[in-house]
Amino acid sequence: MTATMTTTTAPVDTLRFATAGSVDDGKSTLVGRLLHDSKSVLTDQLEAVEHASRNRGQDAPDLALLTDGLRAEREQGITIDVAYRYFATTSRRFILADTPGHVQYTRNMVTGASTAELTVILVDARNGVVEQTRRHAVIAALLRVPHVVLAVNKMDLVDYRESVFAAIAEEFGTFANRLGIPGIASVPVSALAGDNVVESSARMDWYGGPTLLEHLQAVPVGSDAAALGTRFPVQYVIRPRTAEHPDYRGYAGRLASGALRVGDRVTVLPAGLTTTVVGLDLLGEPVEEAWAPQSLTVSLADDIDVSRGDLIVTGAVPEPVRDIEATVTHLDERPLRVGDHVLLKHTTRTVRAIVKDVPYLLDVSTLERRERPEALRANEIGHLVLRTAEPLALDSYAANRSTGSFLLIDPADGTTRTAGMVGEAFSPAAKEPLRGVLT
Incomplete structure (x- = not known):
């Protein structure tokens, strides 16, 4: 019985983004506010934060505790390790990497931003652009993060003045332009009060742009990887050797970039051998097409030597x-x-x-x-x-x-x-x- 080929639907829309900022710029509070106001915090988590806040003599819940999970982080009031959080809205899923602000933890910021499609760089409105702000911009440029957002936080402490926000946005934009970073989105926020994080702020009616969450929901993602040349690293060779499929050989892995289609002519590197794709399996079902970052199994027309670590490519072939x-x-x-x-x-x-x-x-x-x-x-x-x-x-x-x-x-x-x-x-x-x- 011949299996019927089906065409896959587009992968789930997911944005991976990282947050960065100098110490005490309110980064963990911003992330906590984003999770809280987008209704992404479980009841027991919020109750634990409220209880911990009351023990500290605080009337309102300290939303930074939603991300600062290490004991040393809570004791010092700083972020030390990269904290990953997952949340979703009706239009998009998010993988958030909250990275440390201390210079000594710069490597952690590199780790968090290395796979990000967007980086939110936080600035304290009272202090403006500081050395660590520039450092994080340099790392974003180095890692070629496609989108950068400047979040000017603690606007409540500068009386929500437009002139303060405009001066910081202009200074950072000039610096980012010199680094070759493409368009910068700048948003004035107060993480503590919730202004322009999820809900628009009536206290900054001079700002006509999107809130931070609105921008995160609207920024284009995923298209770059699918548009690049096809790169399929082989992770595992599948040889079931069953009576039903005695000669089956499949190559499993995650499509790093581009797309693969049945009938594509491909090159296997580093050997440089060429062959044709005769089958694609996604989640156990045959499909006609797949694209990054989907995980799949590829069947090839010729019985050639392909092992873990080999790279299946189409189009321009990189020189080993x-x-x-x-x-x-x-x-x-x-x-x-x-x-x-x-x-x-x-x-x-x-x-x-x-x-x-x-x-x-x-x-x-x-x-x-x-x-x-x-x-x-x-x-x-x-x-x-x-x-x-x-x-x-x-x-x-x-x-x-x-x-x-x-x-x-x-x-x-x-x-x-x-x-x-x-x-x-x-x-x-x-x-x-x-x-x-x-x-």
């Missing part, structure tokens, strides 16, 4: 290489030096590698390069030259965030040491010179 130049953020407390042996994990493929050179370190406070540093230390951003034991099919990070990124792992204990982005650090749109823009 062993020498890699990349901008990296070092995450490990142990410094990274020339000559260090590491494992390089790219999509589903892991190979041995060695650090050949560290040409420069980027000072994110001044954007100046420090040539030939002795080592890269925790939270530092620099440029690496790596040599791998086996060829890898990499895209530049500018072209494809999924297949242009990688991790360096300690081969002895499995610790993640470094996050890498293939190619140059900033968008070509960045205005030169950049030196001194953080001073």
Whole structure:
């Protein structure tokens, strides 16, 4: 009996976004307000927060407690680790990464924003744009986050004055333009009072734009990954060897970018072999088409050697290489030096590698390069030259965030040491010179 092919519907509309801001800018309160006012907090969670707030002598619930889950965070009143929260409205689902504001936790901000399609950068209206604001803008530009929102918080403490908001938005917009960040959406908010977070504020009737939640619901997402060249990293080879399907061979994985269709001519890398897609299975059902970021199983016309870590592509084929130049953020407390042996994990493929050179370190406070540093230390951003034991099919990070990124792992204990982005650090749109823009 022949199975009937069906066409898939579009994937669920989900926005991954991160929040960033300097210490005490009210980031956790903003996230808590967003969850509370969008009715995304369970009753028992809210009761626990209200109880904890009363024990502190507070009349109103401290909404920051909805995200600051670590004991040290609650004791110090700061965010230390990345806190992930999931919520939904009638029009969209959200995956939120609340990242720390402290300089020493910059690596955590990199982790949270690395997969984000939007970053909300918070500014205290009383303090304006500070060094950490610029630092987070630099990281957003480095990671090429598609959308950036400037949330000017604590407007209640500056009497909701339009002139304060306008000056901060202009200063940040000028800086973001020099970094090559595309259009910035600026929203004046008061997380404590709830102004312009979910509901529009009558106290800022001079502002005619959307609330923060309205913008999050309206910003376009998902189209970039589907529009890019097709990249399908093979995660698992399926060989059931059953009487019903004695010769079945399928390749399971998650489509990193682009789309796959039955009949597509594809290339398998790094071997460079070509064949044709004869079947696609999604959730156990045959389909004619799939697109990023769906997980599926692919069947090919020819019985060729395809293993975990191979990359199935269409269109322009990336050249497999062993020498890699990349901008990296070092995450490990142990410094990274020339000559260090590491494992390089790219999509589903892991190979041995060695650090050949560290040409420069980027000072994110001044954007100046420090040539030939002795080592890269925790939270530092620099440029690496790596040599791998086996060829890898990499895209530049500018072209494809999924297949242009990688991790360096300690081969002895499995610790993640470094996050890498293939190619140059900033968008070509960045205005030169950049030196001194953080001073």
